[in-house]
Amino acid sequence: MVRRRAVTLADGRALFYFGDLPERPSDYPDRRPLPAVDAWSEARWDRLRGEWVVIASHRQQRTFQPSDDQCPLCPSRDGRNTEIPAPEYDVVVFENRFPTLRGQDASDLPAGDRSPGPQGPVLFSRPAGGRCEVVCFSQRHHASFAELNPAQAAIVMAAWADRSAELARLPGVEQVYCFENRGADIGVTLPHPHGQIYAYPYVAPVTDRMLRSCVSYRRATGRNLFDDLVQAELAGSTRFVLRGTHWIAFVPFAARWPYEVHLYPVQRVPDLPALGAPARAEFCELYLDLLRRFDRLFDRPAPYVSAWHQAPVRRGRADFALHLELFTIRRASGKLKYLAGSESGMGAFANDISPEAAAEQLRRLG
Ligand SMILES: [Zn+2]
Numbered sequence: 118m119v120r121r122r123a124v125t126l127a128d129g130r131a132l133f134y135f136g137d138l139p140e141r142p143s144d145y146p147d148r149r150p151l152p153a154v155d156a157w158s159e160a161r162w163d164r165l166r167g168e169w170v171v172i173a174s175h176r177q178q179r180t181f182q183p184s185d186d187q188c189p190l191c192p193s194r195d196g197r198n199t200e201i202p203a204p205e206y207d208v209v210v211f212e213n214r215f216p217t218l219r220g221q222d223a224s225d226l227p228a229g230d231r232s233p234g235p236q237g238p239v240l241f242s243r244p245a246g247g248r249c250e251v252v253c254f255s256q257r258h259h260a261s262f263a264e265l266n267p268a269q270a271a272i273v274m275a276a277w278a279d280r281s282a283e284l285a286r287l288p289g290v291e292q293v294y295c296f297e298n299r300g301a302d303i304g305v306t307l308p309h310p311h312g313q314i315y316a317y318p319y320v321a322p323v324t325d326r327m328l329r330s331c332v333s334y335r336r337a338t339g340r341n342l343f344d345d346l347v348q349a350e351l352a353g354s355t356r357f358v359l360r361g362t363h364w365i366a367f368v369p370f371a372a373r374w375p376y377e378v379h380l381y382p383v384q385r386v387p388d389l390p391a392l393g394a395p396a397r398a399e400f401c402e403l404y405l406d407l408l409r410r411f412d413r414l415f416d417r418p419a420p421y422v423s424a425w426h427q428a429p430v431r432r433g434r435a436d437f438a439l440h441l442e443l444f445t446i447r448r449a450s451g452k453l454k455y456l457a458g459s460e461s462g463m464g465a466f467a468n469d470i471s472p473e474a475a476a477e478q479l480r481r482l483g
């Protein structure tokens with residue numbers, strides 16, 4: 118059982134220490150003279166696409182690529198106070214000081230949807246609500262997730278599950294999303310190894326589309342679409358990368374990115390809190406293996422996005438399957454795949470590496 122201790126930062130934000138360090142968090146109060154968080158954001162309904170867009174203009178002031186000795190995610194040491202008051206930690210989660218989403222949804226729209234509906238106004242907005250948290254994977258500034266040992270990764274896993282369960286209980290939260298952007302190429306503003314958690318006040322567009330596909334598949338066949346997809350990959354596909362007892366990792370049949378791997382538990386669960394202990398333990402081993410393969414693909418560590426897809430808080434929990442999607446934006450040494458006209462203008466992806474070839478290459482890197 119991973120230990121969790123909560124403290125409050127000088128401006129009232131919550132911070133959680135996961136693991137054994139520091140021994141006594143109360144010995145390290147936050148002594149910074151911080152003004153209260155001044156964040157406000159708005160969710161606007163895109164009537165044509167049927168999805169929400171968050172407008173959060175205050176984010177322009179956030180810290181951008183500070184020098185190593187100014188890192189806000191390192192422990193507080195030698196008289197320098199960072200976001201983490203203790204001089205040492207295992208894993209830390211805290212509320213983002215520059216959040217995209219914050220506060221409670223004050224609207225009286227029904228939970229579970231919150232869109233204005235076909236009769237609603239053409240231009241519709243509401244306070245965004247929700248919450249954004251930062252997860253520090255290690256106190257070591259130059260580490261990466263791939264360099265963690267399985268025990269340290271297990272503490273991160275415990276933190277993800279804890280936050281997913283707790284944030285889902287906040288009023289107005291419809292979905293919790295844990296993710297990591299890694300590498301300056303992908304727009305990461307702080308090099309210290311960390312991820313983020315967004316508690317959305319709506320069901321994210323990608324999840325919404327997946328759920329609609331699941332519902333129509335179930336109506337047509339009586340079966341679960343995720344189960345049938347995983348079964349198809351388990352039954353001798355040429356796209357698998359890793360197989361364990363509890364997980365399977367494969368390049369998806371219709372991969373969008375040159376190197377993209379999806380990691381599914383063999384036994385479908387809706388979200389991280391629902392994962393059993395053996396599956397959690399095996400995930401850490403397989404995920405570390407996978408990240409290290411990604412780092413061996415090119416002559417330097419791969420920039421990547423790692424995205425946990427979880428069931429929404431209220432909708433589609435019987436249909437949705439927890440899984441992780443990992444992809445790099447690098448397509449060859451020194452070459453990035455940019456989301457250009459077709460992808461960003463039309464949402465139409467074209468991939469110039471076959472998923473079967475990418476899977477074979479990733480298998481060989483073991
Ligand atoms: Zn740091």
